[in-house]
Amino acid sequence: MSYGRLDPFPGTFATGRTLPPLSRSPFALQRGALLFIDPTDPDDPWAPGVPASGTGIKNLACWAFADMVGNPGIARYADYQPSWVIQRQAANELLLERTAKGGLHGLPSQVNNGTANRGAYLRVMGDPQTYIYNNPAHAYFYGLIGAKTRDRAGTTAFPRSGSLRTFTSANNTRNTAEFNGSTASAAGSVTAGSHAYQNPDGTAKNTAALGSFVTSTASTAWANTGGQVVLPTGANDIAFHPFFFGTSADNVGALNACHGLIVYAAFAEDLTVSGRAFADVQAQWLAFGAAQLGAGGRWAGDTYTDPATFP
Numbered sequence: 653m654s655y656g657r658l659d660p661f662p663g664t665f666a667t668g669r670t671l672p673p674l675s676r677s678p679f680a681l682q683r684g685a686l687l688f689i690d691p692t693d694p695d696d697p698w699a700p701g702v703p704a705s706g707t708g709i710k711n712l713a714c715w716a717f718a719d720m721v722g723n724p725g726i727a728r729y730a731d732y733q734p735s736w737v738i739q740r741q742a743a744n745e746l747l748l749e750r751t752a753k754g755g756l757h758g759l760p761s762q763v764n765n766g767t768a769n770r771g772a773y774l775r776v777m778g779d780p781q782t783y784i785y786n787n788p789a790h791a792y793f794y795g796l797i798g799a800k801t802r803d804r805a806g807t808t809a810f811p812r813s814g815s816l817r818t819f820t821s822a823n824n825t826r827n828t829a830e831f832n833g834s835t836a837s838a839a840g841s842v843t844a845g846s847h848a849y850q851n852p853d854g855t856a857k858n859t860a861a862l863g864s865f866v867t868s869t870a871s872t873a874w875a876n877t878g879g880q881v882v883l884p885t886g887a888n889d890i891a892f893h894p895f896f897f898g899t900s901a902d903n904v905g906a907l908n909a910c911h912g913l914i915v916y917a918a919f920a921e922d923l924t925v926s927g928r929a930f931a932d933v934q935a936q937w938l939a940f941g942a943a944q945l946g947a948g949g950r951w952a953g954d955t956y957t958d959p960a961t962f963p
Contacts, residue, residue: 675712679919679940684720684926685713686780686792687734689894689918692754692950702748702756705738709774713919720925721783732779738772739900745770746898747962751914753954755798758897760910762805763963768907771898774918775891783922785887790924793933795868796895797941801912802959803860852942864951866941870923870930894918912959916944916951 674680675695679688691698693712703709711717714732723731740746745767747759758772765771784792849867851857857865884890895915899906917940921933944950 674715677712678936679917680712680716682713682716682921682926684922684924684928685716685920686720686783686922687711687717687776687894687918687920688713689734689774689915691750691756691916694950697754700750702750703736705736705772707736708733709736711780717780717783720922721779734774734776734780734894736772736774737900740770740772740898741767746772747957748772748897749957751954751956753951755914755916755951755954755956757801757912757914757956759801759912759957759959759962760898761963762802762908762910764908765898765910766907768899771896771900771903771910773896773900774894776894776920780920781890781892782887784890784892785884787922787924788884790922791870791930793868793870793919793921793923793930793937794894795866795917795919795934795937796915797864797866797917797937797945798895799864799914799916799954800862801914801956803862804906804911805909850938852938852945854938854942864941864945866938866945868934868937892920894920914954914956917941 675688675690675693677688677690677693677695679685679690680693688711689709690712696710696712698710711733717732738748740748742764744764745761746765747757747761749757749759751757760771849857849865852864852866895913895918896903897913898910903910919937921928923930923933926933944952946952
């Protein structure tokens with residue numbers, strides 16, 4: 653597809669470039685955006701079905717990220733796409749499917765998902781991972797829109813459904829912004845109080861309730877929980893998993909305990925670059941989720957495999 657002049661960021665895109673379909677979502681074009689995942693984006697949706705393991709997933713914010721790092725002339729999906737990894741060894745460990753409305757549903761068995769690293773996850777690597785490593789003093793926003801289809805088993809603090817985590821191999825120092833099985837939570841450098849697990853109408857969501865949700869959290873400069881600043885030693889110390897299902901990624905302690913999750917959209921923004929306040933981005937993210945989950949929205953009235961049929 654060839655465009656003449658394309659200027660979501662004036663002065664950066666050359667005339668006559670050949671481009672893939674370009675999402676017109678404000679999250680894809682937001683200055684400071686690192687990542688925007690939306691399987692049913694009206695302008696550039698995923699192909700039908702569950703992506704194969706090892707597939708690069710479209711980062712709809714690739715153009716905004718390229719502009720932010722000073723490489724607007726080379727942005728392609730392949731440059732900044734996260735990797736989709738399926739670790740399950742048997743079909744009865746984890747059900748993966750696309751829902752009727754195009755969401756990605758991961759339903760871990762609470763009987764057969766009893767071995768570590770038998771789930772599936774999205775891993776942000778490459779240039780976005782290096783960017784976070786190179787800018788440890790920046791503040792970041794992370795958002796997830798989805799639905800819980802089955803609650804976790806027992807009272808374990810697991811499972812998480814997504815996280816940004818840094819660590820140093822020498823002392824295992826960790827700084828985390830995460831979405832767990834019941835709420836958006838935080839440790840270490842994450843801004844206290846700036847996270848929420850909400851119903852689409854903006855009210856607080858019961859921690860055990862099933863159904864759709866909008867969640868968000870933010871992090872500030874990296875530091876450990878004791879207040880001592882311990883930075884990661886390399887880009888590979890940045891472990892950013894926007895979402896995961898079952899006993900994978902940071903979820904290895906949740907054997908036969910993980911919740912069922914549908915993912916509709918995920919977003920990350922460098923608030924230091926965009927200059928936006930967390931509360932403003934959170935309100936925009938909530939409004940987007942409410943519109944698409946509500947009557948007439950893309951994800952309204954979604955259907956999926958009944959968890960009772962997959963114990």
